[in-house]
Amino acid sequence: MALPIIGSIVVALLPKTKETLAKQVALITTLIVAGATIAMAVNFQRDNVDLQFVEKYSWIPTFGINFAVGIDGLALVLILMSTVLAPIVVLAGWNEAHGGRWSVKVFYILILVLETMMIGVFAATDVFLFYVIFEAMLIPVYFLIGGYGSGQRSAAAVKFLIYSLFGGLLMLASIIGLYVMSGAQGGHTFDLQALSQLEMSSTTQNFLFLGFFIAFAIKAPLWPLHTWLPDAADSATPGTSVLLLGVLDKVGTFGMIRYCLTLFPDASKTFTPMILVLSVISIVYGAFLAIGQRDLKRLIAFTSISHFGFITMGIFAMTSQGQSGATLYMFNHGFSTAALFLVGGWMISRRGSSTIADFGGLQRVTPVMAWSFFLAGMSSLALPGMSSFVSEFLVLVGTFTRYPVHAVIATFGIVLAALYILIPVQKALHGPTTAGNENLSDLNLREKIAIAPVIAIIIALGFYPSPLLKVINPASAHVIAQMGFTDPAPTNGDK
């Protein structure tokens, strides 16, 4: 976890003029981190539901705050996703930082700082540490959007920041509540496991739950708290968008599992019906709006809202399939969104426009780019054989066993997904070549190297998801068991 920070310091020390060197250092750092994470994943004991690789140092003893990290299956999967995506983003967006408000160097410093925080936020086992990173993460993202984006970048950055800060402060109130209550019950602490043992009245639990949940629902983003996302995604560079939607928003859904469910099991049950309705609305609403978009980046943003609806639904379905599906979905969504944004970003920068109608006939002019976009799109609509199919299927099955109506409505989301992906695919890739597109160049070697692992992962996990599921399943089963739920027995639906 300390690695990216060292990398960012190295980049910071480099002179401003050596832009290429800064990029290379950033790339090498992220690759080393990815390697280290994979090594960690190999050493991870799959069947052990306890936290592993635990490290704990006293930080602010006055408040009982520790610098405590440790990972379980859920955190491992998300850290793996983040660290694998980071070098891809650096490589794919090799020239993204030019035309920013500040130098290229600053861009990579911010990216590396952000990577450190991404690892930290998933690994933290101290609620205070989690909160600190959760909030501090906003700052690099804010500068990445505001400084290097396009269009209304500063407005989008501010909107993002205000939404997130507001949610964060609500969460702070809840954290203070937890802290005070832990003080009343045997000593102030922020340790996640100690806090999950707290006795709380149901009213208190409901209020504290809402503080956390609203913060996460803004982050995730769930309807009706999503409005910052399309603007932010529209204005950010493709690489930033990948990190924003692919990784940062996962903090929201991750937090729902890690904090909402484990800290407030009863309140989670109380609010489940409401949250499921919101999720279903998100799924359908996101999908409809995606269909209506003319702008490629906004389209991808709205598809994500729909996908986050699926993830939230899986989490709150309270079945182990739902949980596993949701976790796997987070992982897959990271990669399919990455593919869409990166390829979409290349298309946009080549064409100089992000309006879908401006593309057309790319299949003939730039076959590799077109095929990449096509595959990314197929993954987004969860075509069997793509990784997201497995997770979407699990979520729906997991939800159906307990909430059939919600699952059935959500299934419409899949149909709509076919529409919102196939329409732009048809408009942009097929048909006659639109004037102005004749001389677009195809992906170069660097871009091919960047996109290849993403697509390889998408397809490989589509056919053989079990390595990941073996890590995820024990963790999800553990969460569900902690909540006191057992999976309902399969029925034939007519009971």
Place this chain on the structure above:
Amino acid sequence: MEFTTPVLNYTLLSPILILLGAALITVLVEAFVSKALRPITQLSITLGALVLALVQVWRIRNEQSMTAAMGSVIIDGPAVLMQASILIISIISVFLIADTEHFTALAASLPGSDEERQAVQSGNQVTEVYPLTLFAVSGMLLFPISSDLITLFVALEMLSLPLYLMAGLSRRRRLASQESALKYFLLGAFSSAFFLFGAAFLYGYSASVTFAGIRDAVVGSGGNDVFLLIGISFLSVGLLFKVGAVPFHAWSPDVYQGSPTPVTAFMAAATKVAAFGAMLRIYYTSFANAQWSWTPMLTVIAIVTMVFGSLVAIAQRDVKRMLAYSSIAHAGFLLTGVIALNKAGLEASIFYLFAYGIATVGGFAIVTLVRDAAGEVTDLNRWKGLGKRSPWVATAFAGFLLSFAGIPLTSGFIGKFSIFSAAYESGAKSVVIAGVLSSAIAAFFYIRVIVLMFFTDPVEDGTSVEIPSALTSLSVIFAMIVTIALGVFPAPVLNLISDLATFIR
């Protein structure tokens, strides 16, 4: 008639005595040292005295005999911490005051008169500001350690009177500066009257002017409760005026704007520590058992102060006015610590005061640097693109703003967290919720300034950033280091505070 010699206990009083002595010397320097040597002499005497006083405060921190001057002052843990904070804040403010560019050439001259022009041409510098500062600081040191109402009042006047004068010393826009000084003086005089009135009622209630005596009366509840209520409310008016809480805040935007910026920095940071120090002492010791009578009132005032300060700050177009309203909001947050009325609340308030004071001086130090040909530029519109022209200055200012906003990894966050958790613990949940919401509002206008500095293109109107003098950069760098260090590794300071912070009664 027998006459007992008062036992003064000079060691405990030494920080104040050092400063008062130095203040008198600086007055003599003003009279006898040649004009050319004056600024440097004054500066060194002032800094020397402040540092010496700080050393003394540190040395007496574990002294056993706690009361001095026949029980009219108490030196206990909180007192030492408050005094140390005030001294540290004063030292870095004096670094700013040393830049005489901000002060009028001849304070006694009429604005725009021939006399003034002559003074400017002859390169006259106002060095009176040093003795004034020293007098004010000694008053501030006395304020939080007073343990009877008479000493408290003397300290109040001792810190206020020099500040009234200092507010009028600005070089640019002298009329506005003098107006602000007059406004500050008149309203301050009113609040002093309220304070005295309240003190009289408290005396009527308890037949004692000492805090211990009042506490005994409150605990025994022998007196007339109406007197107690009137006494507490009027005394509070006087104190709340000093900290700038709504509805006694009206002076602060004008005075913050009109005063020379170094004075604003000093006033905003150090006065707040002193006033809250006194307030914490009197509420935590004397009035603690009459909690029922003042908690509802203070709760309402705290909530209104936070929300009003944050909301009005959004509409400000002038950086100094914006910081003034932000300081009003912070006064509201600090009142939360008074309401908490537990040890955690006291510790949190002390930490918050120190962290906020340092960041405030740092913030105003940056304001002194942004200038054009006619002096400081405080119009926010002209701060556009500052990040492009002088990235370091803008980054430092952004750091202070983030600390005010309470973003994690800055001292402001730890302060907010600890003060809100203390209040929550004592059951004042409504204040905590209002505090969190107004923090969200406040974050908006802090961030707007960051947007202006970093994300908008500069306007070419001659606004530029002065190359900071060595002293100014020293205070900015010190403030920045403290702000970050207290945000990342607050443990040593928090431990120190929790070891020391217990009021003796």
